[in-house]
Every structure is written in C-alpha cells, then in structure tokens.
Amino acid sequence: MRHGEFHHPRLVRVYDAECPWARDDDWFLALVDETPAVRVLDLGCGTGRLALGVAAAGHTVTGVDPAGPSLAAARARPGADRVTWIEGTSAALPGRSFDVAVMTSHVAQFFVDDAEWARTLADLARALVPGGRLAFDSRDPADRRWERWNPVDSRRLITLPDGDVVRAWTEVTAVAGGVVGYTHHYLFADGEELLSSATLRFRTEEELRVSLRAAGFTVERVSGGWGGEPVGRGDGEFLVVARRTSTPGTDDLGVGAACLP
Template identity: 70%
Template sequence: MRNAEFNDPRLVAVYDAECPWGRDDDFFLAEVGEAAEARVLDFGCGTGRLALALAAAGHTVTGVDPARASLEAARAKPGADRVTWVEGGWEVLPTGPYDVALMTSHVAQFVVDDEEWRQVLAALRRALRTGGRLLFDSRDPADRRWERWNPVDSRRSVHLPAGPVVLTWTDVTAVRDGVVHFTRHYRFGDDELRGEAMLRFRTEQELRGCLDEAGFRVERIHGGWQGEPVGVGDDGEFVVVATAV
C-alpha cells in the first residue's frame, strides 16, 4: 500500500507511537504563537499532534488530510472538537482567509509531481490573506538523509501504548531525479506489513523559485530547528518561512 503508515489503522497507531512531540513541533508552535488567536490551516495534519496543540493554545485551526485513517485517529483524541477536520488533498483546501498555513513533518516532500506541487502552493496562497505566512519543512538533499534509511541504521522497536512491540525498518529501493523510493517494514510478531512511499528532495533554489511563482516572498530558510543557517548542524533541513504577497 502506498503511504500505508497514514492509511492503515494498524500502522497509524505505530506512526503515533514512533513520532511523539519534537523540536519541529516546538518550532512551529512558537512561530504560530507570534500571532494571537491566529486562523491556522494545517495541510497534511495527519493524526493531529500539532493541530490539537495549536487549538489548545487558542488558535482557530482547520486540519486537512487525505488519509481517512489518520483523521479518524485525530478525531478520537482529547480536544479534537476544537479543530475543524477536513478529508482530502489540495483540491479541498478552503479559501480562507487564514493567517498561517502549515505543512509539517515533511508533508511537502510527499508531493512528488512538479505540477501538483505548483497546485498545492497555489491553493495555499488562495487560502492565506495577503501578509499571511506559510511555514513548512523539507529535507536538504545535500544532507543525503536517505543513505541512513537502510535495514541496519533504520531498525527500531516501537512500543505501542496498549499492544505489542513492533519492529520497523526502511529499505531504499531507488533514487532518481530527486525522488527517493523506499519501503517501510513493520513486523508484528510473525506478521509483517509493508508500505511503499516516495519523497521528493527539492533544492533550496527549487523551493525559492516555486514559492516566488506562487505568490510568496521567502523571509528566511533555516537549516535546523534552532535557526541554524542552511548546511550547518545535524538536522539537514530546510525550514521555510514565507509570506503571501
């Protein structure tokens, strides 16, 4: 199954246990927190970790995601009634006006096709008021993070809150034209599930060009979650802050 960790209920539970609150969430929460009671659009909200925290902080939040299983997990969490949940992709993005739009947890990289990426950015621009901000993360291809996605370095045990320990690992199957193809493995005892996925690694120049074309001005791009310059530190990120013009 493509992107099974978001679409298979068993693997959604693994994703939630494997991906707790982190420094990236701290960054985005702090950035949005600069605007009191902001209207926030969280595109690719997944199981709602950040959307729920933003709502608890007093913001008006809409969470949009194409994966029904992930949204069902989000809707079942405490405080979910404070968020407006919408199932679908860029085609269902509301027109706003929003103060902030987010794509976190490398959602931008799951948009592999260039034309679809342009449509996503255009839809996000329509959703934002002039002067509103777009915040997202994308891995720096110069960091070559996919070289660590192998059965040895990526192997880990995930402890579910009420269930078995799940063994997971990743195996890269192809790298071409800026797109990394890989398989995620999940072993539940004697039962193994697999999920196929692709991620697009865009350069900083590519990101800046697409944002400019879509009607955004890039304010800053960090290389990590502490505001490091690009290429400095171990995070290997492009953390983008752009303004709708």
C-alpha cells in the same frame, strides 16, 4: 501498501507511537504563537498531533488530510472538538480564510511532481489572507539523508500503548534526480509483517524558492535546523517561512503586476 502509516489502521497506531511531540512541533507552534489567536491551516495534518497542540494554545485550527484512517484517529483524540477536520486535499481549501498555513513532518516532499507541487502552493496562496504566512519543512538533499535509510542503520523498536513491540526497518528502493523511493517494514508481535512504500522529492533550496515565488509568496527565511542554524550547518533541513504577497501575475487589487524578482 502506499503510505500505509496513514491509511492502514494498524499502522496508524504505529505511526502515533513512533512520532510523539518533538522539537519540530515546538518550532511550528512557536512560529504560530508569534501572533495571538490566529486562524491556522494544518495541511497534511495526519493524526492531528500538531493541530491539537496549536488549538490548545488558543488558535482556531483547521486540519486537512486525504487519509480517512488518520483523520479518524485525530477525531478520537482528547480535545479533537477544538479543531475543524476536513478529509481532502488543498483543492478543498476555502479562499482567504487563514492567517497561517503549515505543512509539517516533511509533507512538502510527498508532492513529487512539479505540477502537483505548484498546484498545492497555488491553493495555499488562495487560502491565505494577503500577508498570511506559510511554513514547512523539507530535507536538504545535500545531507543525503536517504543513505541512512537501510535495514541496518534504520532498525528500531516501537512500543505501542498496549505494551506490544513492533520491529521496524527501512530500505531505499530507488534514487534518481532528487526522487527517492523507500519501503518501511513493520513486524508485529503476532508475526504479521506490513509494508508501507512511498516516494519523496528532495528539492534544492533554489527549487523551493523559485516555486514559492511563482505561486505568489515572498520567502522570509530558510534555516537549516530547528535551532535556527544556517542551511548546511543544522539538522539537514530546510525550514521555510514565506509570506503570501500576491496572486501570480496580479497584485491584491487584481491589477497586472510586474514580473516577480
């Protein structure tokens, strides 16, 4: 199954158990908290871990995700009524409705096709108010993280809330031009094995910067780790913060603008 962790109810439970609140959530929450009581979009919100944390901190939050089973799990969480949940993609976003937009858990890498990535950034620029901020994480291809995704190094045990233990491991199925395909294996205590496959795009820092400029964003900073380390000296990440400055080809008054630098 493609993206089984988000679409198969049994794997959604595994995903939640394997991915509790962590330092990446702290980083995104701290960034949102830089301005009190803002309107926040969580695109690719999944089962709502970060969206609910941001709402609990006093912000107005909208969580958007195309996976119905993930959103069902989000809506069942305590405090879910504080968040507006939308099943859909960035195309469903209302215009000029958010002060901050976030994409967490490497959601940006699921947009493999450049045209799809460009459309998503354009939708985010449209959804943000002028000056609104976009933050997301993407793995640095120079770190070659996929080389650790093999049945030996990736083998792990995941304990579910009911005490059952799931055995899991990952194997890479294809690597070509910054695009990596992989399959997660999940073996349940009752003997059922479920597979979840996906493909990620590892864009370079320059590719990310160019795509953001083309969509009307100005990059404020790119760091390499959750502690603010420089690129190449942190956690093998690109942690990107950008600001919505204009619609491509125009300024915010609708007048033709000069070429972006």
